[in-house]
Amino acid sequence: MTDLRKLRQNIDKIDEQLSGLINQRMMIARAVAQYKKDHNCRVLDTERENEIIQKACERSASEALKPYQEIFFRQLMALSRDYQREIIKNENDK
Template sequence: MNELENCRKEIDEIDQQLIELFERRMNVAAKVAEYKAENNLPIYNGERESQVISNNVHRLKDDRYEILARRFFIGIMELSRELQKEVIKRLK
């Protein structure tokens, strides 16, 4: 196997882990939506989202990825909000 094939194999393994973690995160986001619906809380909490993004960006070991990590978590937060909207809509 050449270097490119080895890298692709490693990426495939990482992607498998990422999708498992993504699904786990979305399951928890759905529970958050249920709580928010029961307690009449808004879906969007800008302060919380900023905190989550900042905390995760600060976990980076390589600062070169800061902008990409920030974009990654912004995307995850957007997807979480979309899911929460769907969950709350189904609960009504």
């Protein structure tokens, strides 16, 4: 097998894990949305997002990867907020 094929197999395995983790994270985000709706809370919590970014940067394997960790988690939380708003909107439409 070529080196490239082996490397891609490794990426595929990680992507599989990421997909499973994204499914789990979004299911929890759904429960958070329900809580926020019931308790009349805003979806955006900047303080919590900054904590998550801080922790992600601390876990970074190198200084050079920190900006990528930050962008990845910012995007992930933006998707989480979009999903939560969609859930809250659909609940309100019922």
